[in-house]
Amino acid sequence: MIELKIKTIEEFQNEGTSPEILFWVGCAGSFDDRAKRITKAFVKILNSANISFGVLGKDESCTGDPAKRAGNEFLFQMQAMSNIEILNSFDIKTIVTTCPHCFNTLKNEYPDLGGSYEVYHHTQFINKLLDDNRFSIEGGSYKGKKITYHDPCFLGRANNEYNAPRNLIKKIDAELSELKRCKSKALCCGAGGAQMFKESEKGEKEINIERAEEIKNNSAKIVATGCPFCNTMLTDGTKSFENEDKVEVMDIAELIVKAKDL
Amino acid sequence: MQYIPNIIFSALLISSLAFFIRNLKRLRRNINLGKGKTDPITNKPQRWKNMARIALGQSKMVSRPIAGLLHIIVYLGFIIINIELIEIVIDGVFGTHRIFSSIGFLYGVLIGLFEIFAVLVLIAVIIFWTRRNIVKIKRFFENKMVGWPKLDADLILYFEIILMSLFLLMNATDVEFQMMNNGNIVSGLIFPFFEGFSDQTLYYLERSFWWLHIIGILIFLNYLYYSKHLHIILAFPNTFYGSISNSGKLNNMKTVTNEVNIMMGKAVEPETNEDIKFGVSDVTDLSWLQILNAYSCTECGRCTSVCPANITGKKLSPRKIMMETRDRVEEFGKNIDRNGSFIEDNKKLLGEYISKEELWACTSCNACVEECPISINPLSIIMDMRRNLIMEESSAPVELNNMMNNIENNGAPWPYNQQDRLNWNE
Ligand code: SF4
Ligand code: SF4
Numbered sequence: 090m091i092e093l094k095i096k097t098i099e100e101f102q103n104e105g106t107s108p109e110i111l112f113w114v115g116c117a118g119s120f121d122d123r124a125k126r127i128t129k130a131f132v133k134i135l136n137s138a139n140i141s142f143g144v145l146g147k148d149e150s151c152t153g154d155p156a157k158r159a160g161n162e163f164l165f166q167m168q169a170m171s172n173i174e175i176l177n178s179f180d181i182k183t184i185v186t187t188c189p190h191c192f193n194t195l196k197n198e199y200p201d202l203g204g205s206y207e208v209y210h211h212t213q214f215i216n217k218l219l220d221d222n223r224f225s226i227e228g229g230s231y232k233g234k235k236i237t238y239h240d241p242c243f244l245g246r247a248n249n250e251y252n253a254p255r256n257l258i259k260k261i262d263a264e265l266s267e268l269k270r271c272k273s274k275a276l277c278c279g280a281g282g283a284q285m286f287k288e289s290e291k292g293e294k295e296i297n298i299e300r301a302e303e304i305k306n307n308s309a310k311i312v313a314t315g316c317p318f319c320n321t322m323l324t325d326g327t328k329s330f331e332n333e334d335k336v337e338v339m340d341i342a343e344l345i346v347k348a349k350d351l
Numbered sequence: 352m353q354y355i356p357n358i359i360f361s362a363l364l365i366s367s368l369a370f371f372i373r374n375l376k377r378l379r380r381n382i383n384l385g386k387g388k389t390d391p392i393t394n395k396p397q398r399w400k401n402m403a404r405i406a407l408g409q410s411k412m413v414s415r416p417i418a419g420l421l422h423i424i425v426y427l428g429f430i431i432i433n434i435e436l437i438e439i440v441i442d443g444v445f446g447t448h449r450i451f452s453s454i455g456f457l458y459g460v461l462i463g464l465f466e467i468f469a470v471l472v473l474i475a476v477i478i479f480w481t482r483r484n485i486v487k488i489k490r491f492f493e494n495k496m497v498g499w500p501k502l503d504a505d506l507i508l509y510f511e512i513i514l515m516s517l518f519l520l521m522n523a524t525d526v527e528f529q530m531m532n533n534g535n536i537v538s539g540l541i542f543p544f545f546e547g548f549s550d551q552t553l554y555y556l557e558r559s560f561w562w563l564h565i566i567g568i569l570i571f572l573n574y575l576y577y578s579k580h581l582h583i584i585l586a587f588p589n590t591f592y593g594s595i596s597n598s599g600k601l602n603n604m605k606t607v608t609n610e611v612n613i614m615m616g617k618a619v620e621p622e623t624n625e626d627i628k629f630g631v632s633d634v635t636d637l638s639w640l641q642i643l644n645a646y647s648c649t650e651c652g653r654c655t656s657v658c659p660a661n662i663t664g665k666k667l668s669p670r671k672i673m674m675e676t677r678d679r680v681e682e683f684g685k686n687i688d689r690n691g692s693f694i695e696d697n698k699k700l701l702g703e704y705i706s707k708e709e710l711w712a713c714t715s716c717n718a719c720v721e722e723c724p725i726s727i728n729p730l731s732i733i734m735d736m737r738r739n740l741i742m743e744e745s746s747a748p749v750e751l752n753n754m755m756n757n758i759e760n761n762g763a764p765w766p767y768n769q770q771d772r773l774n775w776n777e
Contacts, residue, residue, distance in 0.1 A: 095776055116763040118775065125775040146773040150762030158715050159751050160630065160737030162607040164759060170611060197600035202608065242716040247599025273721050277659040282715030286754035286764055290712040293664030 093132050098143035098179045108143040110214070111181045113195065115188035116151050117317035123324065124187075124317035130342040131187050131211050133351045138224035142185070148175050152194040159283040166202060169194075173204035183207045185214045187342065189243035189316045190281075196248070210244055212253040212315050212341050219260065226260040229348030236263040236344070237309035239300070239323060240275035241316035254315050254341050261348040266309040276300050278322035285318050301326030305334055312338045353446070360443035360565075367569040374576035378646065381684040387631060387638035387735070390602055398591045401726070406590040411724040415653070418482075421475040425511070428472035429583070432465045432518065439565055449528060462534030466522065469515045470537055476511045483508075490652035495671040500650055503578050510574070514567050521560035524553050585647035586725040592640055593726030598717045601734060604629070607742075630739030631732065632701040634683040637676070641735075644727045645676035654719035654729055660712040667712040669719035669729035675704040676732060701736050710736050711748060 101108050112135065117124040135142050153168030176184075184206045186192050196208035209217070218224035236258055244250045251272045258265050270276045279289065279296030289295060304312055304327060312327070314320055323338045330336060345351075392398070404410045409426060413419035441450050452458050482488050483504060491504070522528060522538035529535055529542050545553060575581050582589075594600075606627050631637055654669040655661050661668050679700040687693050698704075710733055719729045740746050747755070754764045762769040 093776060095773075097773070114772070114775065116765070119772045120763060120765055120767045120775070128775050144773070147770050149772055150769060151758045151764060153758070155764050156755055156758055157601060158734070158737075159747060159755065160734065160739075160741035161747075161755055162604045162629070162738055163611065163742060164755055166604075166607050166611045167615070168758065168762075170615060193597075193599040197597050198603065201603035242714070242718075243599055246717040246721045248597050274657065274718075276657075276662075277714045277716035277718065279659060279714060282713050283751055283754065284714050287711070287748050287750040289663075290660070290665045290667070290708050292660070292666075292712075296659045296663050296714065299659070299663050 091133075091136075093129060094136050095132060096143055097146040097148075098181070099146070099148070101143050102179065107180065108141040110140065110142045110183045110185050110209075111176070111179075112142045112144050113152075113184050113186035113188075113191055114144055114149060115186055115191045115317070117321075118187055119149070121317060121321070123321060127187055127317055127320070127340040127342055130340065130346040133346050134215060134224070134342060137349070137351050138218050140218070140223070145175065145179075152191045152199075154190040154194045155283045155286060157194070157198070158281070169199055169202050169204070173199060173202055176204055176206065181206060183209070185209045185211055187211045187315075187317065187340070189241040189247070190318065193243040193247050210248075210250060210253065210315065212244075212257055213250060215342070215345065216253045216256055226257070226345060226349060228262040230350070231311075231344065231348050232262040234263050234311065235266045235309035236311045236313050237266045237268055237304065237307045238271070239268065239278065239304075239312055239314040239319055240272060241314060241319045242275070242277050242281050244315055245275055246273055254313065257341050257345065258313060261344060263311075263344075266307055268303055268307055270303065276303065278316075278319040278326075280318040280322045285321075295326070297322040297326035301330075304336060305330060310336050311344075312336050313341050313344055314338065315341050357444060357446045363566070363569060364440065364443070367573055370573050371576075374573065377684065377688075378576060378581075380687075381680050382639050382642045382646065384634050384680065384683060385637040385639040385642040386635050387641070388605065389638040389640045392592065394595055397595050401593060401595065402587055402591040405593075405724070405726060406586045409724075414722075414724075421478055424468075424471050424475040425479075428468040428475075428515075431468050432472070432515075434461065435465050435518075436568065439561075443565060449525075452528070452531065452533075455533070459531075459534030462522070463536040466519065466534070466537035469518050472511060473515045476508050476515070480505070480508045480512075490656040493652070493655065493668055493671070495668065495674055496650070496652075500579070500674065503580075504650070506574075507578065507580050510567070510571050514564065514571070517560050517564040517567060521557060521564055524557040524560060526550060526553050526557075579648065579650040582647050582649040582725060585643065586649075589643055589647040590726045592643065594728060598720050601715075602731070604738070628739075629742035630737070631735035632739045632743065633699045634680050636735070636739070637680075637700075637732070641676070641728075641732055642680055644729075644732075645673050645680060647725055648673040648677065648727055649725065650674060651724065653722045653724065654727070657718040657722045659714055659716055659718065665709075665712040666706065667709040669733075672705060672709070672729045672732055673727060676700060679704050701739060705736065707740065707746070709733075710740065713737075 098111060114128055118128040150172055151168055152172065153165035156168065157165035184195055189210060192208060192210045195206060215224065238254060238258060240251065255265060276299065277296060278300055300323065312323055314323065320338055320340060327336050327338065409423050412422050438449065438451050442448060483491050519538055519541060522535060523541035524545055529539065628636060650670060652670050658667065658669055683693060686696060713733045715730060717730060757764050757766050761767060
């Protein structure tokens, strides 16, 4: 395995330089075992494209999204203000993140509190690298394979980004097989609005099971997504699938890494 | 004596307009009960465009093609056929008969168009009725959709069937108009059914249909305020004032920003001494926009039919959130009408109308917001009520309290140490 090249913003600063982007890792990307693999996959892509990026490391803290959506605006704003203080002290201009919740909050909710940055979801940033000819994806091990895509609410409906991830699936020459409810009509995985952290209310079914059943009806055996929380929910929802029904839940970044064998 | 019909007509017209205006005033008063903050209304050009596209152009209706197409027919029919009202009102007030018929050919074109639309509307409305009552499409049924809401939906359809039929019959029995043979495209086909009738009988029939038609329209006008049909007016302001930012953006609470600034020891402008209340628990905490939303809701249930919580059998229904809000605002308004000012009734929107169980089931997925054909935002009310539960009542599910404690103490929703944030690479 190749060593990942990771530097903190502080290290950049000590050298008197600054990176092109800040990679906002997020809580899931830092601590959740499954999401950590997504973090690493994205770093591999950044390394292979020779992008100079920094992370905040222990200076990073929760954006406050789950608190805000639970209704705790106090806690959210305290998180936001101290994060903004740090971001501004490092003079951060561009942020890339693999988490649509962090993405949404940084992009849409921080400006009102004095933090305005150019914010990208990693699938958007990878597309930008392709456009600027700084990175290339051609075919690879998924050529001709069927892949389906689950739209994360906070990337799709919340921010109208439906194309960036789909374009990357096309780039690896896979065949995109859409779920019945997709794009603006996509069904939530069940984790948003702080649901990730609590039992759901009484009902007939879990939301991720409802989505998993839809996935089962799709002929693709790989489900791509772009959110660590969706990833967890769908992995859980589909884990009972057996034999030919078995599916693999992958982040777009992981697909690219595997396709290119990075 | 010959002026009696004109006088009766004018009196009817004036009193129903007066009643309508009275209801509009009440509506405005009730909307302004909302004292909660809204973001400033910026970017008017964009808003006009949204209104033109979404309300006038019905752009979101067609995301469900059958219902969308039928709705467009009824909507167009409604607007076009109502042009004829100008003539009816002039005739009624001045005792003339088909005052515009002298313009000749163009008159025929217009009336012909009205008649064709009347038939199309009839067909569409009958299909609507069938969808509700025979096919029983799921989204028209849920526990909140019984009693008045169900009756209201059907009544509107009966109204339209009656009005369209009266319009066609009134034309068909108008001998003079039939003799002109100008524009009687549909009524000309009905006319033969009245063949054996004397001119006298036809005259009385025509007068009866004419009067019933206009009285029906005036009743319908005044029915609006009590009905989900109010959306034919409110859809316009509602789409104008609807959010123009990414739907992912949840509004920033300035009152909280002030408090946090004080806590963090940053210099802040002195606060006014008014009591600050966080979030929404009852009518006056809502913003005027949220109340406008509630009055605009068509109860179509598109939002609920895509709500992941509702689909999986949870109690939450975004349509119900809007309907309960309207019900509570109405009750609040009536209380004021009765007592001069609001007298405590020991009820709250949060609790008596909308339960915690509903609120905590929301995933903030924005599906309801995206789906609403007239830019209503049920999520904003849900979130404001959660804010009240957390910041005023300190009543959150235990697991959420744990999550928030973790964020507060170690900067992540899970109990991991912030110092370990770079360990993912090990
Ligand atoms: S935002 Fe909440 S209420 Fe609206 S559809 Fe999603 S879960 Fe349902
Ligand atoms: S909120 Fe919108 S989508 Fe939901 S019932 Fe009302 S009008 Fe229909």
